[in-house]
Amino acid sequence: MKNLITLLIFISCLITVAQNQLLIPTTIESTNINLTLQNGTHQFFAGENTATMGANGNVLGPTLILNNGDDLNINVTNNLGEPTTIHWHGLHISAENDGGPHTIIQPNTTWNPQFTVDNKAATYWYHPHLIDKTDEHVSNGLAGLIIIRDAEEAALDLPRTYGVDDIPLVIQTKDFDAGFQIVHPTNNDDTVMVNATVDPMVDVPAQVVRLRLLNGSSQRTFNFGFSGNLTFYQIATDGGLKESPVALTRLRLSNGERSEILVDLTGMQGQTLQLMSYASELQNGINGATFPGASTSMVLDNYNPNPLNGTDFNILQLNVIAQTANPVTTIPNSLVTITPYLESDSDFTRNFSLSSVIGGLDALNGDFTINNVSMDMNVINVTIPLGNTEIWSIQNGTPSAHPFHIHDIQFNILDVDGNPPAAYLEGWKDTILLRPGQVINVITKFDDFADETIPFMYHCHMLTHEDGGMMGQFVVVDEGAGVNDFDLENGFSLFPNPSNGVYMSAKLTDQNDRITAYAIINELGQIVNYHKIHENEMNNLYSFPVFELSTGSYMLRIFSENNIYTKRFIKK
Ligand code: C2O
Ligand code: CU
Numbered sequence: 001m002k003n004l005i006t007l008l009i010f011i012s013c014l015i016t017v018a019q020n021q022l023l024i025p026t027t028i029e030s031t032n033i034n035l036t037l038q039n040g041t042h043q044f045f046a047g048e049n050t051a052t053m054g055a056n057g058n059v060l061g062p063t064l065i066l067n068n069g070d071d072l073n074i075n076v077t078n079n080l081g082e083p084t085t086i087h088w089h090g091l092h093i094s095a096e097n098d099g100g101p102h103t104i105i106q107p108n109t110t111w112n113p114q115f116t117v118d119n120k121a122a123t124y125w126y127h128p129h130l131i132d133k134t135d136e137h138v139s140n141g142l143a144g145l146i147i148i149r150d151a152e153e154a155a156l157d158l159p160r161t162y163g164v165d166d167i168p169l170v171i172q173t174k175d176f177d178a179g180f181q182i183v184h185p186t187n188n189d190d191t192v193m194v195n196a197t198v199d200p201m202v203d204v205p206a207q208v209v210r211l212r213l214l215n216g217s218s219q220r221t222f223n224f225g226f227s228g229n230l231t232f233y234q235i236a237t238d239g240g241l242k243e244s245p246v247a248l249t250r251l252r253l254s255n256g257e258r259s260e261i262l263v264d265l266t267g268m269q270g271q272t273l274q275l276m277s278y279a280s281e282l283q284n285g286i287n288g289a290t291f292p293g294a295s296t297s298m299v300l301d302n303y304n305p306n307p308l309n310g311t312d313f314n315i316l317q318l319n320v321i322a323q324t325a326n327p328v329t330t331i332p333n334s335l336v337t338i339t340p341y342l343e344s345d346s347d348f349t350r351n352f353s354l355s356s357v358i359g360g361l362d363a364l365n366g367d368f369t370i371n372n373v374s375m376d377m378n379v380i381n382v383t384i385p386l387g388n389t390e391i392w393s394i395q396n397g398t399p400s401a402h403p404f405h406i407h408d409i410q411f412n413i414l415d416v417d418g419n420p421p422a423a424y425l426e427g428w429k430d431t432i433l434l435r436p437g438q439v440i441n442v443i444t445k446f447d448d449f450a451d452e453t454i455p456f457m458y459h460c461h462m463l464t465h466e467d468g469g470m471m472g473q474f475v476v477v478d479e480g481a482g483v484n485d486f487d488l489e490n491g492f493s494l495f496p497n498p499s500n501g502v503y504m505s506a507k508l509t510d511q512n513d514r515i516t517a518y519a520i521i522n523e524l525g526q527i528v529n530y531h532k533i534h535e536n537e538m539n540n541l542y543s544f545p546v547f548e549l550s551t552g553s554y555m556l557r558i559f560s561e562n563n564i565y566t567k568r569f570i571k572k
Contacts, residue, residue, distance in 0.1 A: 018046075019317060022202035023195045024163040025144065025170075026056070029065040033074040037084060037105075037142065044191070044198050048180040052141040052196075053080060059196045061126065061144030063168050068150035070117040078105040083130060084137055086111070088146065089256060090124035090239055090410070090430045095454035095475075098407055101131045101377065102454045118448070119410075120240035120336075120428065121153030123212040123258045125170075131377065135218050135463035139184040141196065143170060143216050152336050153241060159210040159262070159328045166210045167202060169275075170195050171315060172217045173308065185464040187292075189220060190306050192277075194316050201317035206269040207327035209318075210235070211261050215253040218463040220288045220308070221401070221433065222315070223281055224251045226263065227274040233331050236260035239410035239428030241335045246423045250278060254286075254403035254433035256461035259424070266329050268320040275316040279308065285436040286401040287462065293364045293399040294436035300364040300400075338427055340412040341389055341443040349391040350382065351536045354434065354460070354470070356398045363399050367468040368460060371536040374469030375459070379531060380503055380543040381472035382458075385479055386450040393441045396434035402465060404440075405431040407456040408476070411444035431461055450478035452501035475543050477505045491565040492558055498570035502547040506558055506567075507540060514538040517559040523552060546571050 028034075040058030041049040055061030066072070076086050083106050087099035096103065097113040105111040124146040128137035145168050149160075159165035171194050175186035194200045215222055226232060226249075233245035238258050251259055282289035284296065290310030292300040352370055356363040367374065373381065384390065391414065394404050410428040413421040417438055425432070434440055459471030479495065492508045508515060516538050520529040528549065533542065544556075549571045558565045 019199050019201040020197050022200040022316065023197045025060055025168060025195060026062045027065050027162060028062045031070050031072050033064060033072060034077070035061060035074070035086070036077045036079055037086070038079045039081065042141065042196060044176070044193065044196065045180055050176070050180050050182060052182070053137060054141050055144055059141035060170060061142065063145040063147060063162070064126070065147045065149070065162070066117045068117050068119065068121065068148060072113075072115055072117060074113045075110050076105055076113070077110040078107055081107050083107060084128045084133065084142070085130050086126055087129035088124065088126050090119065091146070092118045092408060092410070092448070094449040095408070095451040095456050098454070098456060100129050100407065100454070100457050104130065117148060119148050121148050121150040122236045122238065122240050122428070123147055123214065123260055125214055125216065125258070127216075129457070131375070132467050135467050136184050138216070138463055139174060139182055139218055145170060145212065145214060147212070156332055156335060157328055157330075158235070158332070159208055161324070164324060165205055165207065165328065166212070167204065168195070168212050169316065170214050170216045171222060173220045184218070185467070187219070187300065188306055189218065190308055192308070192313060192315055201319055203321045204265060204318050205322065205324045205327060206265050206267060206320050207323050207329050208262050208264050208266070208331060211263065211275070212258065213253060213261065214258045215255050217255055219255065221252060221254040221282060221286045222277040222288065223279055224253065225249055225276055225278045227276060230263065230273060233262040234259050234424050235262055235335060237425070237427040238430045240338070242427050243336065243338050244334045245331050248424060250281065251424055252282070252433070254401070254431065254461070255463070256403055256405050256431040257433070262331055264331060265318075265320050269322055271320050273318050273320070274314045275318065276312055276314050278312045280310055280312050282310070283435060285399060286433070295399060298361050298364050298399055341445060343391065343414055343443065345389045346391045346443060347388045349393055352392060352394045352404070353536060354394070354396045354398050354402050354404070366465065368398060368402065368465050368470040370458070370470060370472050371534045373472070373534050375471040378545050378548070379473065380455055380475050380545065381537050382474035383505055383539065383541045383543040384446045384474055384476045385541065386476050387445070387447060389443065389445045391441055391443050393439065394434060395439045396436055399436045401433055401435045402470070403431050403433045403461040404458070405461045406444070406458045408449065409444040409446060411442040414441040414443050416440050446476045450476045452496060452499070452503065454502065475503060477541070477543060479507065491563060492567065494556060494567050494569055498572045499546055500572040503543045503545045504569060505541060505543040506556065508558070508560055510562065511540060513560045513562045514540060515542040515558055515560050518542065518544055519557040520544070520549070521555040521557060523554070
């Protein structure tokens with residue numbers, strides 16, 4: 001008995017760890033936005049300084065509060081002492097403003113994207129996206145939320161007082177070494193934090209409260225729920241409000257995904273509750289479940305031990321305090337009307353297969369690829385005609401789950417393994433988790449932004465996988481732009497020609513033929529570039545980079561399934 005009492009006291013000491021007041025990121029609510037990326041230190045643990053990266057501060061960045069239609073002028077100044085980029089995750093903007101791997105901000109320089117906010121009210125985020133460095137820069141603390149507002153959202157009776165009844169939550173796990181410094185890459189991410197606060201608690205009023213959830217972790221998936229299995233209501237997915245609130249007790253979010261939820265705390269003043277991850281319920285193969293692979297006999301190097309895997313753990317303590325003036329006290333019955341893309345509108349279906357370069361029981365160690373090819377800055381994997389509505393059929397042929405993210409657009413999920421998506425996946429999405437073996441069809445439209453210089457990305461949002469090459473590039477091309485045939489030979493068109501851009505595009509006249517390889521030949525007859533295209537990426541339309549070519553005249557030789565064509569082009 002005495003032992004039991006000692007044990008109980010010991011356990012209760014363990015669970016009443018010191019709580020820290022949740023940090024609420026500052027906000028910028030302006031069309032002129034200045035972000036300074038800087039190194040700093042932050043005390044995740046009292047008295048222990050950890051080296052960090054932040055925007056306008058030591059860790060994380062300010063929340064940008066934007067309105068649909070705002071004309072933004074942003075200055076991102078890089079004082080990190082090393083190159084990085086800043087990507088606006090989820091925003092529908094041109095490739096040059098997107099902040100992908102091509103748009104490097106060199107140290108001590110300022111990047112000046114300018115664009116009009118053209119997204120629905122929802123929660124988005126920004127983070128670095130430099131090739132091979134995304135995990136490092138995000139793990140070190142660089143990430144911030146973007147809240148977009150619009151007239152539809154404003155017309156609803158929803159909580160929207162930032163930090164009071166509308167709480168931004170950047171949820172992450174990190175790994176610290178014995179000296180309290182951040183470790184990356186890692187599978188030992190055993191420290192949970194919200195807004196860079198470890199063991200956080202926040203006061204929330206006894207009314208309907210809105211939580212904006214971002215899984216900003218490098219790899220871990222969360223299975224959100226509340227203590228006592230309190231029902232909550234999902235009101236927004238990645239890129240917009242739902243048609244009506246979806247009552248849930250669990251909500252799974254993988255890396256990069258967001259959701260807004262309402263929780264009704266009316267009458268609960270004085271109580272505390274926990275936002276948790278019920279990771280014991282995650283299926284094997286999802287990062288954060290008991291086993292990282294679909295089969296328990298698979299091995300992932302350095303995966304164990306990690307006390308968070310497969311267990312239910314607290315994320316944030318909510319202390320319910322008095323109501324505010326004019327509280328929201330009811331969950332709305334309906335939200336907005338969604339006009340989804342229809343399968344019948346699709347112009348084209350593309351296949352993407354996620355695979356591992358290692359087979360067998362070691363497959364979890366990756367590297368992982370998309371269509372068997374690794375990210376290559378010199379290859380445009382996919383070329384899309386401006387205005388195309390497309391189904392992207394994504395198949396996970398690996399034994400672990402991967403969150404697939406597409407830049408530029410928001411998509412609707414048509415089906416998951418042939419079944420309609422669960423209610424929490426309905427609406428606007430830019431990132432979707434595929435479990436081992438799953439096939440998910442999504443539909444979207446590539447509208448508004450064609451670009452001859454910079455591609456968009458699609459990739460796994462597990463940052464270690466992304467850095468490991470699980471990423472591809474797509475360009476959206478305006479086929480009408482600058483077609484100029486130097487040769488009389490028919491068979492394909494080449495545009496823009498001459499080119500002073502980064503890539504050119506070739507389109508076969510025969511709609512049913514596909515380009516399988518191409519070669520660029522200089523005036524001496526030497527092949528300066530040859531690329532064989534992966535089966536899944538073969539298409540009637542293909543773009544190839546010309547940015548490394550010196551100015552002059554070249555021949556492009558196109559190998560198609562049925563023919564070989566050659567045409568002259570000029571690089572200016
Ligand atoms: Cu959140 Cu391509 O990234
Ligand atoms: Cu992945």
